[in-house]
Amino acid sequence: MSEVIHADHHDDHAHGPAKGMLRWLYTTNHKDIGTLYLWFSFAMFLIGGAMALVIRTELFQPGLQFIEPEFFNQMTTNHGLIMVFGAIMPAFVGLANWLIPMQVGAPDMALPRMNNLSFWILPFAFSMMISTLFMEGGGPNFGWTFYAPLSTTYAPDSVTYFIFAVHLMGASSIMGSINIIATILNMRAPGMTLMKMPMFVWTWLITAYLLIAVMPVLAGAVTMMLFDIHFNTSFFNAAGGGDPVMFQHIFWFFGHPEVYIMILPAFGIVSHIIPTFARKQLFGYTSMVYAVASIAFLSFIVWAHHMFTVGMPLAGQLFFMYSTMLIAVPTGVKVFNWIATMWRGSMTFETPMLFAIAFVVLFTIGGLSGIMLAITPADYQYHDTYFVVAHFHYVLVPGALFSIIAAVYFWIPKWTGKMYDESLGKLHFWLSFVGVNVTFFPQHFSGLAGMPRRIPDYALQFADFNMISSVGAFIFGFSQVFFLYVLIKTIRSGAPAKARSWEGAKGLEWTLPSPAPYHSFTYPPEVKSEEVHG
């Protein structure tokens, strides 16, 4: 009790952050933790990106030139794991930390100490995982999907470190989600009903439930692996009565919702940026909310479409084909609503808007190839080829990643009180846009022509497209280093930003000064109708 009074006493006087480096270790402030998450994910993004460039360097020409197949497999595996768990997911959590309290009119997250813990687990998890690359026998080399028995009986010794790293990441995600749900459900300003919440808040609320539902499933899968490896159980060992296919069912029961965990918050971000720069309210807010909820529901009943070639009965194949195709409907609704929002707006094309429009276009391309992949008989030909690689990179790079970059450009004036340099931002956009398409578009063709994924060397007919792809990858990779330069320049010497940094910006966060005060809303703000939906 005395602690509460103590805290209240402090809150009476608006105070800034503590001094010194320890501030970052002890902080319970949503902005500090958001910043930590965002920089951490950016560092992971550069490390995972460097691994991608190692892969593309080896694939520049047929033949083995630079690395051995064994190391190549470690690169593909760690690239995937780091990008999924280290770059995309923490970036979204960082954005949630920064934005949700400001958007619902709260002073901070509901559970600040847990917030600190959920971030500080991550550096340990990833140090543990990356350290395996320097161990005898090498790091994880079984793909980010770590199918048993390649990841159990045949795995390098370091797999145990990988298992514990995944456990830590899962614990961090679950804590983050609990915090986000608690904040959204309990700390909204009076008058902000659920159906008046900003789309980013809505998408994160649903995402957080997905995370809580599936991260324990992943934890179960890796724990069973641990037991198979060290305690002679046979969960996934056919020779002992287990079933390697069961691993895939469990993995994808986690894995498919995981895919939407990486895209739903992106939908939220784009639903803020497009209305702002079209100077027009989001079209079909209600159906946007329902579409996100439908996608989240469907994500639980489509998992086996990753396993069409594994050998399922006809009825199973048909069920998963139909349910997968169904996802196109709510996803289409979202795309149509964004376009309807742009329609007869008064658009300008600042950097966040460019990234958002590229998101809509390129994500749709990834969605259309997704429909092709849902068609089971055709999927037999696409499965585990570069067509799949092209598909999921289209939804994850110009999808999830572009939305994160767009969000950074969009809200950085609010975070730092400084405006980025518009021409540098646009240059970054065009470099990224060209880079991403040059990298991934040709992979559709090499996949259709029959190039399997995860191979360090390939037959000669795939040579041209791989060369183009590698060139694109380097353009894309270095334009993200340029992004780092743009960010540092903004923070150091950006022009001062207005409170409402964009002409068409709506929402409670824009009613705060730029940069936003350390404790966002000390008193519940009035929720005016012009700032919210509905």
Added chain:
Amino acid sequence: MKNQILRMLTGTLAFLASGVALADELNMRVGVTDISRQVYDLHMTIFYICVAIGVVVFSVLFWSVFQHRKSKGAVAATFHDSTKLELAWTIVPTLILIVMAIPATQVLVAMYDTGGEDMNIEVRGYQWKWQYKYLDEDYNNSFSFFSNLATPKSQIVNRSAKTDTYLLEVDEHLRIPINRKVRFLVTSEDVIHAWWVPDFGIKRDAVPGMLNELWAIVEEPGIYRGQCTELCGKDHGFMPIVVEAMPEAEFDAWYATKVTSEVVRQESMSKTFTHDELMVQGEVIYGTYCSSCHMANGEGVPPVFPAIAKSPVALGPRDDHLSLVINGVSGSAMQAFGKQLDAVQLASVVHYQRHAFGNDVGDISQPQDVINLFNGQ
């Protein structure tokens, strides 16, 4: 200016797209079975529908981007809701999906018709090669062989020019007759692999402990190539699939000689070989089965792949060495070669290992020793 650039871009894209439609290398192969043609047609149908959707959606989007911009004086409208529109763009896509699902279901049902086969072949994945076993009882004698990558290491490490079938050539093709329904029973010995022949339109995972069924009726003689399509470890990229479809009579003749040589092979088990014969045979087998892990010079890649040169096993008792090769080391990458090699091969490769890379034990391993070990267990 911007419009011009965009027009140029769209022009280039259209040009590229037309090139794409022409070139065969860029698209799925039509293949040589009825199923593969149905799959190709389905693929193209879905592809064109997706392209049409893309064209419509992106046209509206870019029309809006070019027309409704503030710099052109556009004033934002205030509409933000329409139940009719929302219903329309929920129902219309659903109908399109149903149109797609009908042919997809038909092709899938056809693919699952695995009965009525003329012959059965077991396809077994190993790290990193395929084993083919002809099962039919009608032929009286079932026999099997391994199909290993035949591309020389020198091409892979860029020391010699790469041939047209780089990474897509094996030492022994899987041979099947045309115009007969061949059923493939796909399984694995170790990790999960996937067996894929694009020209037949079939792909299935090879899962240890599971038997998956596939079938094909090939209509044209020819050599058809595919690759393993499930990550299976270090040499996942180096275990191609080559199927040779032969006219029926030619296939039957080949099959008969194969059965005869199988009898001869069985007889060779009781022969006694000289040191030189064993060394010659052993070196070939070492190159095919052992060198990818233990390296051509026997030095291995410790600690994952131990050295054979001067190793305690190679210098220790002969029967221990034979047993290790026969049974493998569980929980490691060392496979149980007793299932993959016959007694002559096992004896010669072990003899070779004990007398190469500076090892010189001075004993001899004969097929009979291997058979004795098998019987002793």
